[in-house]
Amino acid sequence: MHVLGRETDAERSPSLPTVRLGSFLARDGSAGAAVGVDADRPHAGVVFGKRGTGKSYTLGVLAEGLAAAPGVSPVVIDPMGVFGGLRAAGGRVAAPAIRPGAIPASAWPDLLGLDPTGGPGGVVWRAVADATEGAEGIAIADLRDRVAEADAPTDARRAAANHLRLAASWDVFDADAPPIASLAADRSPTALDLAGVPEAAAAAVVRAVARGLYDARIDGDLDRLPWLLVDEAHAFFDGVADPALRTLLTRGRAPGVSLLCATQRPGALPSVAVSQSDLLICHRLTAERDVARLAEAEATYLAGDLAERLPTGTGEALVVDDATETAHTVRVRERRTPHGGGSPRASDLDSGETPDPPHGDGSDAGESEGTR
Numbered sequence: 121m122h123v124l125g126r127e128t129d130a131e132r133s134p135s136l137p138t139v140r141l142g143s144f145l146a147r148d149g150s151a152g153a154a155v156g157v158d159a160d161r162p163h164a165g166v167v168f169g170k171r172g173t174g175k176s177y178t179l180g181v182l183a184e185g186l187a188a189a190p191g192v193s194p195v196v197i198d199p200m201g202v203f204g205g206l207r208a209a210g211g212r213v214a215a216p217a218i219r220p221g222a223i224p225a226s227a228w229p230d231l232l233g234l235d236p237t238g239g240p241g242g243v244v245w246r247a248v249a250d251a252t253e254g255a256e257g258i259a260i261a262d263l264r265d266r267v268a269e270a271d272a273p274t275d276a277r278r279a280a281a282n283h284l285r286l287a288a289s290w291d292v293f294d295a296d297a298p299p300i301a302s303l304a305a306d307r308s309p310t311a312l313d314l315a316g317v318p319e320a321a322a323a324a325v326v327r328a329v330a331r332g333l334y335d336a337r338i339d340g341d342l343d344r345l346p347w348l349l350v351d352e353a354h355a356f357f358d359g360v361a362d363p364a365l366r367t368l369l370t371r372g373r374a375p376g377v378s379l380l381c382a383t384q385r386p387g388a389l390p391s392v393a394v395s396q397s398d399l400l401i402c403h404r405l406t407a408e409r410d411v412a413r414l415a416e417a418e419a420t421y422l423a424g425d426l427a428e429r430l431p432t433g434t435g436e437a438l439v440v441d442d443a444t445e446t447a448h449t450v451r452v453r454e455r456r457t458p459h460g461g462g463s464p465r466a467s468d469l470d471s472g473e474t475p476d477p478p479h480g481d482g483s484d485a486g487e488s489e490g491t492r
């Protein structure tokens with residue numbers, strides 16, 4: 121098997137943790153040798169592709185494979201709620217829950233859409249800083265108590281309290297939330313279902329999880345090597361999650377934390393996401409800005425017209441392997457667990473409905489199943 125992200129080490133290679141990705145795709149469309157992804161060492165990677173070309177599916181293939189690999193633990197950020205199928209691989213789907221103290225005081229104004237330099241933003245910043253100093257298990261209610269006692273104008277205190285009330289309504293903050301390291305304590309994959317969670321709250325969750333996994337490895341609280349798989353990643357590089365994701369990209373490999381970002385909008389990711397990635401899996405892309413981001417991999421072996429080289433079929437991808445400095449076309453294997461993405465098709469629905477009577481047969485159509 122050709123293993124992406126692994127320096128050639130022919131003797132040990134077959135026994136090292138590897139995730140099966142698919143097969144090489146020959147020019148005539150036939151499947152060639154098996155292709156895998158190295159799971160022995162930590163990596164940073166991106167999965168790109170237009171809508172419907174197979175990004176989430178590929179992320180699911182990787183999550184399944186990681187769930188079967190020794191010594192690692194996949195955690196999936198699932199903004200669309202499509203990774204429930206991982207339960208069939210022994211995985212769990214968790215509602216997001218983070219401690220308010222997981223977001224640093226300096227990031228709270230931004231999280232609440234407040235100006236950090238003064239007024240209500242300043243009141244919130246101080247309240248979080250004071251409340252979290254030397255204390256754990258802080259609840260949003262504690263922060264509101266601090267705000268009420270703050271030495272600040274009434275208007276600023278009232279606005280700060282209102283914004284904290286809004287944050288409480290997101291239902292992601294919980295003073296008793298389990299430590300982030302518990303998400304990656306064993307090999308079973310965890311999908312954090314963020315479907316329907318407000319954007320700011322989802323960003324807070326991603327920040328807390330990315331930073332929490334990193335800190336847990338640095339502090340020696342996590343035996344396994346976590347892999348954070350972020351679907352729709354463009355949504356998280358533009359807000360409070362950004363610094364934590366950048367930390368994983370630039371410094372995650374030293375403590376052993378991997379990051380895989382999937383997006384249909386590569387152009388909306390920062391350059392560092394591509395320049396720091398040693399794994400690049402690219403399904404079909406057409407927008408110039410997105411192809412340009414891919415070109416920033418600055419790999420000479422990618423020279424030529426990239427858009428031309430991208431395969432067109434669903435589940436087909438160009439993979440760029442930094443370790444061996446090669447680019448190949450692959451067909452991603454089929455999932456072993458159910459995939460929740462893709463658009464619904466009317467022909468897949470088993471409605472049990474009686475077909476409509478032929479037009480003009482004179483019968484009283486009455487109230488049909490579909491209109492009740």
Ligand SMILES: Nc1ncnc2c1ncn2[C@@H]1O[C@H](COP(=O)(O)OP(=O)(O)OP(=O)(O)O)[C@@H](O)[C@H]1O
Pocket residue numbers: 169170171172173174175176177178384434435436451452453454455459461462463
């Ligand atoms: N490797 C594959 N093998 C077989 N079918 C696949 C493969 N990859 C994708 N598909 C099919 O294509 C559909 C779309 O894939 P997927 O949901 O991953 O798209 P996407 O690129 O994530 O789109 P979106 O941006 O809408 O989330 C899937 O539901 C699945 O049926």
